[in-house]
Amino acid sequence: MNLRQCEIVTDVDKLNVDLQATFMKYSTIKKWAYIVHDKDDTRPHYHICLHFGGASVDIQQVAKWFCLGYKDEQGNEHDGTQFINKIKGRWTDVLLYLTHGNESQKNKHQYSVSEVTANFDFETEIESAKILGDFEHYSYAQQLQYVNSLPTAEKVKAFSQLRKLWELQCQVLTLNTDRSIQVVFITGKGGTGKTYYGKKLLTSLGYDFCISSASNDPFQDYLGQKGIILDDMRDYAFPFEDLLKTLDNNTSSSVKSRFANKVFNGEMIIITSSVPLVYWFKGKDNHGNYYSLSAEDLIQLYRRISCYVVMTDKDISVYSEGVDELGKPKGRARVFKNELVGIKAEQKPKVDFTAMFGKICADADNASFDQPTLIPVDNPDELPF
Numbered sequence: 001m002n003l004r005q006c007e008i009v010t011d012v013d014k015l016n017v018d019l020q021a022t023f024m025k026y027s028t029i030k031k032w033a034y035i036v037h038d039k040d041d042t043r044p045h046y047h048i049c050l051h052f053g054g055a056s057v058d059i060q061q062v063a064k065w066f067c068l069g070y071k072d073e074q075g076n077e078h079d080g081t082q083f084i085n086k087i088k089g090r091w092t093d094v095l096l097y098l099t100h101g102n103e104s105q106k107n108k109h110q111y112s113v114s115e116v117t118a119n120f121d122f123e124t125e126i127e128s129a130k131i132l133g134d135f136e137h138y139s140y141a142q143q144l145q146y147v148n149s150l151p152t153a154e155k156v157k158a159f160s161q162l163r164k165l166w167e168l169q170c171q172v173l174t175l176n177t178d179r180s181i182q183v184v185f186i187t188g189k190g191g192t193g194k195t196y197y198g199k200k201l202l203t204s205l206g207y208d209f210c211i212s213s214a215s216n217d218p219f220q221d222y223l224g225q226k227g228i229i230l231d232d233m234r235d236y237a238f239p240f241e242d243l244l245k246t247l248d249n250n251t252s253s254s255v256k257s258r259f260a261n262k263v264f265n266g267e268m269i270i271i272t273s274s275v276p277l278v279y280w281f282k283g284k285d286n287h288g289n290y291y292s293l294s295a296e297d298l299i300q301l302y303r304r305i306s307c308y309v310v311m312t313d314k315d316i317s318v319y320s321e322g323v324d325e326l327g328k329p330k331g332r333a334r335v336f337k338n339e340l341v342g343i344k345a346e347q348k349p350k351v352d353f354t355a356m357f358g359k360i361c362a363d364a365d366n367a368s369f370d371q372p373t374l375i376p377v378d379n380p381d382e383l384p385f
Contacts, residue, residue, distance in 0.1 A: 002056035003086055004153060007094055008048040008066060010083045012036060015046055017067050023119065026065055028052050033118035035098045039109040049087075049094050059084045090154050092129030101126060105116030132158065133165045135265065139208055140166050140224030166224065175262040183247050183304050184270045185277055185323075193340035194272035195231050197309075197316065202227040207267060219264075226266040233271050235280040240293060240301075247304040277305065278327035299325050314338055 023032050030053035038044035050062070059081045063069060068080025087094050096102045099111040113123045131138050131146045138146075140162075147158045184201070186194045195211065202209045209227035212218045216238055218230050230237070240248065272282075280294045280301070291341060308319040308329040316336040319329035 001059050001086070003052070003059060003084075004054070004056050004060065005049070005051045005091055005094075005120075006052070006085045007085045007087055008046065008064065008068070008083055010046055010061070010068065012038075012044045012046060014070070015066065015068075016058055017065075019048070022065055028055055028057055031120050033095060033098060033116055033117075033120070033122055035111060035116045037111070039111070047098050049091075049092060049098065051259060086268060090129070091151070095122065095126050099126070101130075116217055132162055135169050135224065135357060139226060139265070140169075141210070142208060144223065169224075169265070170263045173265055179249060181247070181249060181264070181266065182268045182306040184268065184307045184309065185305050186270060186272045186309040187274065187276045188309075189274055192311040192313055193338060194311055195229060196340055197311070198229045198231075198270040198272055201270065202229070202268065205268070209266075222264070224265050227268045227270065228264065228266060229270045229272065230274050234275065236261060236361075240281060241299065244304070245302055247301070249304070276310075276322060276327075277302070277308070280327075295325075298327065302327050311338065 007231055019034060023029055029050055031051035032049065034046055034048040041068055048066075060079055062084055063080040066080075068083050070078055070080060071213055072078060081295060091138070093102065097105065099113060100106075100108045101110075113126070115124050131143055132214060135141075135143075141167075143162055144159075147155060147162055184198070186198060199209070199211075205227070207226035209225045209229060210221050210223065211229045211231050212221055215363050219222050219228075220232065222228055247269065281298065302323045304326060305322045310317040310319075310333070314337070316338050317329075317333035318336065319333050320338055321330040324330045
């Protein structure tokens with residue numbers, strides 16, 4: 001049987017080779033780690049993990065490397081392959097077993113990481129392994145990145161496991177009746193830096209985030225990040241009831257999405273809009289129909305806004321008390337300078353497209369013209385392009 005990775009388990013007194021010398025002798029062994037379990041209810045024994053990189057090695061060959069063969073009391077010869085186990089799960093699951101770090105081994109003696117000898121950063125690798133399913137400290141997106149960093153042979157199984165854990169997490173989140181999210185509403189005309197400052201705010205808080213600009217499915221790209229920017233959002237992007245549920249601090253609820261309903265599992269929602277909040281739900285919907293909501297309905301929305309920000313080309317006015325019952329910012333604003341103006345002033349080098357085309361095209365014989373003449377065409381099918 002050929003394996004890419006394996007584990008050797010054998011009594012200490014039956015292993016008669018110098019482990020370090022054996023590891024160094026065979027270059028096929030790319031990664032190795034071992035520990036002596038001498039505090040269990042069994043005889044002291046080795047756990048030796050071997051990873052052969054992209055190669056596959058016959059276990060009979062491995063048994064010969066470590067001199068695992070022996071003769072029993074009846075004089076029968078054994079090749080020692082029974083001491084070699086195939087690693088059925090992830091490589092990191094076996095590494096965790098070395099210290100009894102898996103959940104199923106919590107009742108056993110917990111060995112120290114310092115008792116493990118390895119030719120790689122063992123502690124970092126097992127800490128990374130604990131990411132999978134830890135939605136308290138890592139978002140689904142971050143865990144996807146971890147799964148993508150695994151060896152190709154482990155990715156599919158790890159992804160399947162993560163996806164099931166995430167589906168379960170979403171179900172559990174809907175039962176949460178006590179959550180705390182901050183909702184920031186940023187308004188201003190285009191180009192004033194609404195999205196730019198939204199990203200800076202989330203980054204300064206250490207939140208991973210996604211940016212949604214799809215008005216027909218705002219949560220399509222949400223993967224459990226701590227923050228989301230609903231960029232250039234309009235009031236008709238959400239049915240009013242769904243928007244209230246999304247921004248509700250008391251209960252987590254699923255949000256309709258094209259492929260699967262999503263539950264916001266973050267700390268902050270930033271809404272950017274060129275339309276001030278006071279004008280929301282007081283005009284036409286995306287079908288051109290006029291509609292308006294009662295004052296009571298709108299008050300429910302206004303109460304959910306934690307911070308209201310008004311941006312101009314020069315200034316940023318931050319109302320940290322949110323908005324009143326009329327949808328207008330409360331209290332006095334603290335005004336900051338909009339640094340984006342200075343950044344825009346730093347002109348990037350202008351690209352000489354004329355020179356670029358000159359390298360790949362020949363000059364036309366006719367004189368150049370400033371603007372093409374638009375000729376009306378009765379039948380567009382007759383156009384040569």
